[in-house]
Amino acid sequence: MAKKPFLSKMSAKSKHTILRTAVAILIGLGLATILIYTTCSRPKTAIKLFFTAPLQSWSYFSLWLEKAIPLMFTGTAVCIMFSANQFNLAMEGAVMLGGFFGGALVNIYLLPGKTIAGIAVGSLIGGLVGALITFIPAILYKTFNASIMVTSLMMNYICLWMSNYLLGNYFKDPKTSFGTYQWAPNSKPIMVKSIDMGNHDVLKIYYALPIALIVVFVGWFLLYKTNFGYKLRQVGENSKFANYVGTNVVFIALASQIIGGFIGGIGGANYIMTNFTTYNIVDLTGLGWDGVTMAVFSRNNPKNVPIAALFIGYLKASAYIMSIKVGVQHEFTQIIQGVIVVFLLAEQFLSKTYRKMIIAEANSQREDKKEAE
Amino acid sequence: MNTIISGFIQVLTNPLFYANVITCTAPILVASLGCAIAQKASMTNMGMEGIMALSSFIGVIVSGYVHGPNPFLGLIVSIVVGGILGYVVATFNLKLKVDIVLVGIAMNLVCQGIPAFCLPLVTPNHDRSSTNSLITGLLPKIDIPIIKDIPFIGPIVSGQNILTYICFLLILVMSFLVFKTKLGLRIRAVGENPNAAESVGISSNNVKTIALVISGMLGGIGGYFMAAAYVSYFSKGGIGGRGFIALAACSMGNANPVPTALTSLLFGFFFALGNFSSTTGISNYLLNMMPYIATMIGVVIYSVVSAKKEKQRLAGKKE
Numbered sequence: 001m002a003k004k005p006f007l008s009k010m011s012a013k014s015k016h017t018i019l020r021t022a023v024a025i026l027i028g029l030g031l032a033t034i035l036i037y038t039t040c041s042r043p044k045t046a047i048k049l050f051f052t053a054p055l056q057s058w059s060y061f062s063l064w065l066e067k068a069i070p071l072m073f074t075g076t077a078v079c080i081m082f083s084a085n086q087f088n089l090a091m092e093g094a095v096m097l098g099g100f101f102g103g104a105l106v107n108i109y110l111l112p113g114k115t116i117a118g119i120a121v122g123s124l125i126g127g128l129v130g131a132l133i134t135f136i137p138a139i140l141y142k143t144f145n146a147s148i149m150v151t152s153l154m155m156n157y158i159c160l161w162m163s164n165y166l167l168g169n170y171f172k173d174p175k176t177s178f179g180t181y182q183w184a185p186n187s188k189p190i191m192v193k194s195i196d197m198g199n200h201d202v203l204k205i206y207y208a209l210p211i212a213l214i215v216v217f218v219g220w221f222l223l224y225k226t227n228f229g230y231k232l233r234q235v236g237e238n239s240k241f242a243n244y245v246g247t248n249v250v251f252i253a254l255a256s257q258i259i260g261g262f263i264g265g266i267g268g269a270n271y272i273m274t275n276f277t278t279y280n281i282v283d284l285t286g287l288g289w290d291g292v293t294m295a296v297f298s299r300n301n302p303k304n305v306p307i308a309a310l311f312i313g314y315l316k317a318s319a320y321i322m323s324i325k326v327g328v329q330h331e332f333t334q335i336i337q338g339v340i341v342v343f344l345l346a347e348q349f350l351s352k353t354y355r356k357m358i359i360a361e362a363n364s365q366r367e368d369k370k371e372a373e
Numbered sequence: 374m375n376t377i378i379s380g381f382i383q384v385l386t387n388p389l390f391y392a393n394v395i396t397c398t399a400p401i402l403v404a405s406l407g408c409a410i411a412q413k414a415s416m417t418n419m420g421m422e423g424i425m426a427l428s429s430f431i432g433v434i435v436s437g438y439v440h441g442p443n444p445f446l447g448l449i450v451s452i453v454v455g456g457i458l459g460y461v462v463a464t465f466n467l468k469l470k471v472d473i474v475l476v477g478i479a480m481n482l483v484c485q486g487i488p489a490f491c492l493p494l495v496t497p498n499h500d501r502s503s504t505n506s507l508i509t510g511l512l513p514k515i516d517i518p519i520i521k522d523i524p525f526i527g528p529i530v531s532g533q534n535i536l537t538y539i540c541f542l543l544i545l546v547m548s549f550l551v552f553k554t555k556l557g558l559r560i561r562a563v564g565e566n567p568n569a570a571e572s573v574g575i576s577s578n579n580v581k582t583i584a585l586v587i588s589g590m591l592g593g594i595g596g597y598f599m600a601a602a603y604v605s606y607f608s609k610g611g612i613g614g615r616g617f618i619a620l621a622a623c624s625m626g627n628a629n630p631v632p633t634a635l636t637s638l639l640f641g642f643f644f645a646l647g648n649f650s651s652t653t654g655i656s657n658y659l660l661n662m663m664p665y666i667a668t669m670i671g672v673v674i675y676s677v678v679s680a681k682k683e684k685q686r687l688a689g690k691k692e
Contacts, residue, residue: 165658334486
């Protein structure tokens with residue numbers, strides 16, 4: 001029997017998944033191209049920037065990584081919570097307060113000037129704060145059966161105003177209009193090392209990158225290589241079944257959210273220590289919602305999160321560069337993100353093609369059988 | 374402490390405060406009625422925030438460009454756009470089988486992205502955060518003849534924006550729709566048991582779509598309120614989480630119009646308290662936090678009470 005090419009070995013279902021993903025991404029990118037082309041005064045320059053900007057110089061390349069790293073944290077966090085089918089949407093709040101306590105306050109008051117200890121303790125404290133924030137809606141659901149979606153959404157805004165309140169009333173540097181004291185000398189973020197590449201080009205080394213990759217790996221290992229992860233996914237797939245086979249569903253559901261919040265909080269702390277030297281954020285960062293996008297892109301498997309994060313990070317970086325160079329508003333990445341998400345999730349999208357694929361598969365199987373006989 | 378108490382008394386005896394409560398309630402109220410009608414058909418309209426943002430943006434732009442400032446036209450456009458967006462949510466959920474909550478999240482991303490992206494393209498001065506340079510106008514305020522002369526009550530009830538009155542009237546309209554019409558009955562039937570509804574010849578997909586379109590239209594009104602009655606321009610982030618609060622209000626009110634409206638009033642109260650923070654002497658950050666904390670507590674209380682009722686109901690059945 002002749003050796004079959006790689007594609008025909010796959011089942012129709014996974015072929016269809018790949019096709020759908022590709023088409024969804026193409027729709028997103030096509031839409032982006034149309035948007036830029038129809039609205040920009042210099043469309044050719046803009047399009048070129050959109051597709052190639054992060055590869056044009058070291059500093060743009062660094063920007064790409066800078067945008068992708070926080071998504072790896074929140075993406076992994078949401079993957080773990082969604083794998084257990086817990087729609088906890090408090091990731092925004094976890095990032096915000098995790099960043100405020102772990103990223104800013106630890107480095108200002110607890111360990112000023114001690115970079116490595118500051119990063120380590122900051123990440124830990126950020127993680128604990130984040131865990132607390134996702135834990136509150138979780139425990140309210142378990143004890144009182146209060147809708148987790150509603151309480152976790154409210155949690156985000158509570159965190160926002162809490163950080164504003166603490167910042168405005170207790171931790172404000174009187175010299176600024178709304179910001180904490182500087183925690184880094186020379187206004188250089190403590191988690192970044194800049195290397196001059198000549199020609200005003202700077203490559204930035206992000207200490208958060210290895211941390212993010214470790215988090216992704218641990219997340220994947222936890223979900224797919226441990227007994228706990230197996231039970232967690234079981235709860236996500238069918239919590240009644242999990243209950244009947246003796247899994248402690250309540251414990252797993254709570255644990256998944258605490259772990260998710262912990263990772264989100266670490267992400268928040270790292271985000272602050274990578275991008276800022278003073279905490280002056282007055283609005284939600286949007287990184288939590290990006291985490292949901294990441295989870296959808298990576299089909300709840302942390303293994304795929306880095307690729308998804310690099311993809312969206314690339315879009316975000318080039319949009320940012322475009323907004324500076326040709327004045328296109330960078331928010332248009334949100335539009336693309338949303339469009340790709342719905343088409344990725346649309347089970348019935350390209351369903352006719354799927355039917356054809358299944359028929360083709362069945363036919364080829366029948367022929368194989370005949371051949372064997 | 375004494376200054377805070379006297380500050381509170383000052384606020385609570387000020388008719389302007391109550392007028393502000395009503396103004397703050399209106400957009401949340403109408404959006405929460407929108408969430409409620411969708412929820413009755415067991416569709417969680419998570420995209421309310423985005424629907425409000427995009428529909429109000431388009432409404433404001435149209436009102437600014439067509440016929441000079443024409444806020445009434447803007448209102449109609451917002452409602453139509455809201456309805457269309459509701460239809461889009463329904464299509465993605467029912468036809469393409471995307472999870473309803475995730476459609477909502479994607480909807481929020483897209484619908485908040487479009488206004489931000491388009492702002493500099495459609496405003497005369499290429500504004501980046503609001504439509505300040507485009508004159509779009511406010512909807513008129515209405516004085517109610519006899520009532521406006523009643524002391525204390527007059528300044529609260531009269532002199533509100535016309536859209537505020539419409540929002541409050543919608544409580545009655547929606548109650549009537551849900552409980553007294555054929556469509557309302559169908560929506561409730563589909564929400565409670567789609568299979569049973571299907572078995573008597575009701576197309577659950579059609580009914581759900583209609584519910585979401587109505588939900589979107591109400592969202593359009595709520596969004597437009599923020600841009601043509603609350604202030605006279607559209608701003609990026611101007612909806613400020615009211616779509617999510619509406620979702621919470623609907624959840625606390627068990628998706629029934631009147632309880633949902635009462636819950637929105639609670640949020641309106643805390644929002645107004647935030648606006649009057651300088652008088653109370655409490656940090657406005659803390660007061661801004663109040664509606665959200667109140668929601669969490671409210672949702673918990675609601676869950677406890679309904680669990681108890683359910684228990685009693687089951688216990689009653691056994692006997």
